[in-house]
Amino acid sequence: MVFRFAGVQRVLLVCVLVLVLGGYCAVGISRIRFDVDVTKLLPEDLPEAAGARVFMEHFLKRSQVLVLLEGTSAEAVEAATERVAGALEAKRELVERVVWRRADDEVGAWAEFVAWSLLNQPEASMRAWMEGLSEARLAGTLGVYLEGLATSPFMADGLAGYDPLGLTGPLMKEMGGAGERSEFGSADGLFRVVYVDLKEALSDYREVAKQLGEVRELATAAAGGEVAVRLTGEPAFLAEISQSMESDMKGSALSTLVLTTLLVWVVFRRVRLLPLLALCLGLIFVLTLATCGLIMGSITALTVGFASILIGLSADYGVLLYEAYRVAGGDAREAVRQVRGGIFWAIATTAAVFLALMPLGFPGLSDLGLLVAVGVGIGGVVMVGVLPWLLGRWVPVRGNEVKGWSGLGRGWQVGCGVGVVVLVGCAAGLGVRGLPKVDAASGSIRPRGSEAYEGVERLEAKLGGGARALSVVMAADGEGAMVGRIAEARRVLEGLKAAGVVAGFALPEGFWPEAGRQGVNLGLAGEMVRAAGRLRAGVMEAGFTEEAWGLAEGVLGCWERWGREGAPGLPEGAGARWLVERVVSVREDGGCALLGEVRLGKGVEIGEVTRALPEGCYLAGGDVMTRTLDRYLAKGFTGISVLFAVITLVLLAFAFRAWRPFVLVVLCLGVSYAALLGLMAWLDLRWHAFTLPALLLSLGTGSDYFIHLILRMKGGASAAEARGELGPALVVCAGSSMLGFGSLVTASSSGLASMGVVCAAALGLNLVAALLVMPWLWERWFSGNAAAGLPGARGTLG
Numbered sequence: 162m163v164f165r166f167a168g169v170q171r172v173l174l175v176c177v178l179v180l181v182l183g184g185y186c187a188v189g190i191s192r193i194r195f196d197v198d199v200t201k202l203l204p205e206d207l208p209e210a211a212g213a214r215v216f217m218e219h220f221l222k223r224s225q226v227l228v229l230l231e232g233t234s235a236e237a238v239e240a241a242t243e244r245v246a247g248a249l250e251a252k253r254e255l256v257e258r259v260v261w262r263r264a265d266d267e268v269g270a271w272a273e274f275v276a277w278s279l280l281n282q283p284e285a286s287m288r289a290w291m292e293g294l295s296e297a298r299l300a301g302t303l304g305v306y307l308e309g310l311a312t313s314p315f316m317a318d319g320l321a322g323y324d325p326l327g328l329t330g331p332l333m334k335e336m337g338g339a340g341e342r343s344e345f346g347s348a349d350g351l352f353r354v355v356y357v358d359l360k361e362a363l364s365d366y367r368e369v370a371k372q373l374g375e376v377r378e379l380a381t382a383a384a385g386g387e388v389a390v391r392l393t394g395e396p397a398f399l400a401e402i403s404q405s406m407e408s409d410m411k412g413s414a415l416s417t418l419v420l421t422t423l424l425v426w427v428v429f430r431r432v433r434l435l436p437l438l439a440l441c442l443g444l445i446f447v448l449t450l451a452t453c454g455l456i457m458g459s460i461t462a463l464t465v466g467f468a469s470i471l472i473g474l475s476a477d478y479g480v481l482l483y484e485a486y487r488v489a490g491g492d493a494r495e496a497v498r499q500v501r502g503g504i505f506w507a508i509a510t511t512a513a514v515f516l517a518l519m520p521l522g523f524p525g526l527s528d529l530g531l532l533v534a535v536g537v538g539i540g541g542v543v544m545v546g547v548l549p550w551l552l553g554r555w556v557p558v559r560g561n562e563v564k565g566w567s568g569l570g571r572g573w574q575v576g577c578g579v580g581v582v583v584l585v586g587c588a589a590g591l592g593v594r595g596l597p598k599v600d601a602a603s604g605s606i607r608p609r610g611s612e613a614y615e616g617v618e619r620l621e622a623k624l625g626g627g628a629r630a631l632s633v634v635m636a637a638d639g640e641g642a643m644v645g646r647i648a649e650a651r652r653v654l655e656g657l658k659a660a661g662v663v664a665g666f667a668l669p670e671g672f673w674p675e676a677g678r679q680g681v682n683l684g685l686a687g688e689m690v691r692a693a694g695r696l697r698a699g700v701m702e703a704g705f706t707e708e709a710w711g712l713a714e715g716v717l718g719c720w721e722r723w724g725r726e727g728a729p730g731l732p733e734g735a736g737a738r739w740l741v742e743r744v745v746s747v748r749e750d751g752g753c754a755l756l757g758e759v760r761l762g763k764g765v766e767i768g769e770v771t772r773a774l775p776e777g778c779y780l781a782g783g784d785v786m787t788r789t790l791d792r793y794l795a796k797g798f799t800g801i802s803v804l805f806a807v808i809t810l811v812l813l814a815f816a817f818r819a820w821r822p823f824v825l826v827v828l829c830l831g832v833s834y835a836a837l838l839g840l841m842a843w844l845d846l847r848w849h850a851f852t853l854p855a856l857l858l859s860l861g862t863g864s865d866y867f868i869h870l871i872l873r874m875k876g877g878a879s880a881a882e883a884r885g886e887l888g889p890a891l892v893v894c895a896g897s898s899m900l901g902f903g904s905l906v907t908a909s910s911s912g913l914a915s916m917g918v919v920c921a922a923a924l925g926l927n928l929v930a931a932l933l934v935m936p937w938l939w940e941r942w943f944s945g946n947a948a949a950g951l952p953g954a955r956g957t958l959g
Contacts, residue, residue, distance in 0.1 A: 182448070189451025194459050212779025215636045219746035219754040221395040224257070224362035226373065228355040228380050229616050231623075232388040235350030241388040242346075242353045248383040249357055255375055258358040260739055262345055270736025272715025275328050276723075277732045277741070279716070280682045282671040287682050291689065294326060294696060302327065303703040325700050326713050344624060344743060352623040355380075356739075359396065366403035369396050393616025401613050405909035413904040417472045418442055420904075421897040425480065428889050437551045438479050445475045445543050449536035456535070457528055464528045471533055473901020474511060474862065475540030477894035478504050479548050481869065483556075484890035486549070491558035493549035501545060503872050506816040507865040508541045513808045514862065520804065573884070573933075580933030584832055584926065590839030597841040597848050609911035631761065632781045633666065633774075636754045643753050644675055649775045654759065661762050662769050668757040669744050679728040686720040693717050809864060816868050822875065825938060826867040833863070833930040837923045846919065849912065855919040862898065862920070863927030866891050870931060880936035888932060895928035 228245060232238045246261040279287065293302045306325050346353040357376060363369050373392060380390050421442070422435045449471055453460065481504065485496035515537075518530030635650055637643040647670055657663040689696070693714075700710055723729070731747065732738045746754040759770065759780065771780055810827065817823045846852065869891065873883040902924065905917025 186447050186451040189454035190447070192454035192458050193450065212632075212634050212781035215634045215754060215779055216632065216756070216781040217395075219634070219636070219748075219752075220743075220756060221398075222358070222362075222742075223395050224359045225394050226357045226359060226376055226392055226396050227394045227616065227620065228357055228376065229352070229391040229393060229619060230355065230380075230384060230388050231352045231391075231619070233351065234387070237385075237387050238346075238351055238353055241384040242355060244383040244385075245380045245390075246355050248379045249355070249376065252375070252379060255360055255372065256357055257360045258735060258739070260356040260358075260736075261353070269715055270734055270740070272712055273719050273732050273734045273737035274740045275712065276686075276716040276719035277674075277729070277737060278671055279328065280679045280686065280720075280723075280728050281674055282678075282682065284678070284681050284685070286671070287685050290327065291685060294689070294692075296695065299696070299699045300703065303699060303705075307703070324712055325703065325705050325709055326696065328712060328716055347623045352619075354620065354624070363396075366400050370400035370404060373397060373400050391612055391616040391619065393613045393620065397613035397616070398611075401611060402909070405611075409908050409910075412907065414446060414472060417897075417901045417904045420900045421472060421476045424893055424896045424900070425476075428893050429483065431556060433556045434483060434552075437548065437555060438476065438483075440551075441479055441543050441548050442472050442475055444547070445536065445540045446472060448539050448543070449532065452535055452539070453532050457532070464532055470901050470905075471536040471540065473898040474533070474537050475544065476897035476901075477507065477865065478541055478544035480890050480893040480897070482544055482548055483552065484887065486552050486556075487558055488886060491553070493553040496552075497545055497549050503865075503869045504541055504545060506812065506868050506872075508537050510809060510812045510816075510864055510868070511537050511862050513812060514805055517804050517808055573881075577933045577937045580929045583929055584836045584934065587836035587843070587926065588832070588839040590842035591835060592839075594842040597838060597846060597852075609909060609914075611909075631759050631767075633668070633757045633759045634754055634779045634781050635668075635757070636752070636777050636779070638753075639751050640674070640747065640753055643673060643755065646775070646777050647673060647755060650757075650778045653773055653775055653778075657770060657773055662765050662773070664760040664762045666757065666759045669755065672741060672744050673755055674730050674745070674747075676728075676730075683720065683723060683728050687724050690717050690721045690724065813864060813868070817871055817875070819875070821942065822871045825935065825942060826864065826871060829867060829930045829935045829938070830864060830927070832934070833923070833926045836926045836930075837919070840922055840926070841919070846915070849915065852912075852915050852919045855916040855923075863924050863931075866895065866928055866931035867935060870935065874936075874939060880939045884932060884936045891928060891932055895924050899924050 228249075230238055230242050230245065232241065242261055246259050249256050250259045279290075292298065303325055306327060344354065359372055359376075361372075363372065373396060377390070377392055380392075384390050418439060422439050425438060426432065426435055453464070457464075478500075481500050482496055485499045486493060489495040489499065512534040515530040515534040519527040633650070633654075635643065635646050637646050647668060651668055651670075654663055654666045654668070658666065696713065697710055700713070701707075731745070732741055744756045746752075746756075761767070761770065767780065774780070809830075813826055814823055817826070840846075841848075841852075869887055870883050873887060874880060878886070899921040902917040902920040906914050908914045908917065
């Protein structure tokens with residue numbers, strides 16, 4: 162039944178539709194947030210990626226900024242560090258706490274930390290330490306201490322002479338090589354860290370950026386020109402990456418929209434068409450963005466690229482529709498009838514190849530694939546349902562518009578020859594330089610130019626344990642489960658050490674709060690509290706000053722208090738809690754983690770250790786991703802290649818329903834694919850996490866050009882006629898898509914930028930093959946009007 166609405170009814174209907182769409186967009190867009198977790202760009206099933214996620218989740222604080230200071234003079238860096246710390250401490254409305262050294266006036270914090278840590282040591286370690294302080298052995302223990310004051314990192318950082326009883330000895334033994342390093346500065350003094358806890362842990366990245374701006378301004382002014390200042394930490398990641406993502410999405414979408422409309426004007430010279438096309442593209446973008454908010458809720462550093470890609474692809478449908486509208490003499494209904502078949506198959510192939518990104522395992526790419534697939538569907542609906550109505554009312558057809566480009570003449574013959582030369586010349590790169598090289602460096606899956614990311618790398622290089630040292634993260638859902646996890650990890654690592662796979666390891670079990678162990682050790686600690694007078698007298702007789710008793714006095718005081726009140730799960734004081742949280746994380750939801758260290762044996766690959774570790778134990782840090790990502794990609798690329806190829810071929814077969822056009826298109830796609838690989842070889846473009854799927858993705862989207870031409874020729878047109886009629890539209894289609902992908906070259910993610918470059922190049926080569934080479938082959942293969950007898954939908958332009 163057909164309803165005809167009067168003017169008022171039609172206006173009301175339009176108002177209702179606008180309100181519904183406006184409400185949908187408002188609700189969806191309001192749910193969108195920027196997800197700045199860099200680890201979400203990594204494959205979910207990669208153990209090293211899981212380790213990076215656990216590490217960032219537990220040991221990067223939301224409110225802590227790390228100010229990194231580096232220079233060429235140790236004296237200058239030390240002085241600058243003190244000035245920076247003082248300037249930040251004075252900003253009490255912004256900064257909660259500044260930690261930059263183990264200073265003498267913070268002995269109380271270290272005392273609580275040492276007292277708490279000793280209670281978590283194995284009972285045997287506690288008893289061995291107590292035995293060394295027995296009445297018979299105390300004098301000898303103090304004499305040995307005097308000969309080697311510098312053996313404790315506590316002493317090296319300002320507490321020298323404060324530990325005559327060797328309270329820190331059991332802790333340093335547990336920490337292994339990690340205990341010999343400081344978290345405050347490098348051994349040469351040229352690199353130092355100031356830990357700044359902000360007053361508020363904000364979630365709005367704009368407000369966080371303001372906080373960081375104040376911190377940077379204060380630190381830079383205080384440091385002076387000789388010392389470089391960097392900021393890193395979770396607030397820096399949040400502000401930096403969110404701002405770059407917002408800029409990427411706005412910049413790429415706007416530039417693609419402007420350049421696409423300009424391209425349409427250059428080819429068709431219809432000013433009235435431009436605002437209508439821009440309106441439809443803007444509507445598609447907003448509807449897709451709202452759908453993103455409702456389906457996914459977040460935008461990652463990769464999915465920001467959907468806007469420019471979507472605008473470029475959706476413009477294809479509008480251009481094809483306008484070309485059909487011109488050829489049909491302004492009949493919008495006829496134009497829709499002619500193009501709907503081609504647009505349907507174009508949407509199907511594009512959506513299918515983007516959805517095929519999901520099995521690759523990269524969450525960012527999976528989200529990008531889903532979002533673009535949904536977007537091109539919305540784009541097809543808007544272009545077919547809205548644009549014809551607008552064209553019929555605002556863009557009347559002029560008499561000289563019904564003619565397409567001439568598909569005959571010497572120019573096209575020369576163009577065919579040039580196209581063959583271009584394709585063959587590019588493909589020759591395979592013979593001269595071989596296949597493109599693989600680049601597994603993790604730089605392709607992280608934001609480029611990120612000060613926060615570079616700061617973490619610098620921190621690890623300066624304060625880490627070297628190229629063979631990695632962090633081992635043990636995670637569990639409860640504190641009780643962690644005890645068994647630590648024991649299992651120790652058993653496995655001891656076996657690996659015996660086999661030479663691991664050169665050494667440190668699991669700081671003495672920092673894990675186990676209630677049973679604390680109770681036993683607190684009873685032993687009571688004996689030391691009762692012997693305080695004897696111990697103090699021994700220290701004084703050995704020649705130490707009153708100040709040297711400070712740390713021991715503080716430790717014994719904590720034990721005395723805890724003997725009455727019970728030992729705390731974690732230290733209560735802010736200073737001691739800060740130290741413990743370097744290696745221990747206990748969240749309110751019960752999740753917990755412990756951070757240790759593993760040093761690989763000479764020539765050992767990371768995978769040997771990863772495969773041997775028990776469940777819940779991961780390696781992180783170092784160049785873990787660089788060492789493993791290449792093998793992951795090599796394993797997955799073959800499968801995803803087959804999947805893309807099968808999807809594309811099946812859709813092409815359904816679209817053509819004839820074997821000769823199918824074979825012809827597969828041949829042309831193969832030639833353009835070889836040309837793309839050769840071009841990458843000539844230009845030294847590498848395969849990595851994003852260019853691998855980009856190679857295949859570009860073929861899926863580029864096959865649309867072949868579909869439109871084949872369906873037109875199957876409908877009875879000669880190759881020259883089809884090329885002449887569709888030439889302008891295909892040039893604009895390819896140009897808009899190339900602009901969409903090409904605009905990603907400025908994206909903050911270097912991988913996304915590479916993906917844009919490769920896809921843009923592939924689409925250009927596909928256009929050359931489709932518009933110049935394939936019609937020439939069609940004319941010779943199907944000779945004359947043979948194509949008219951092929952089964953297919955007659956009279957379809959698209």
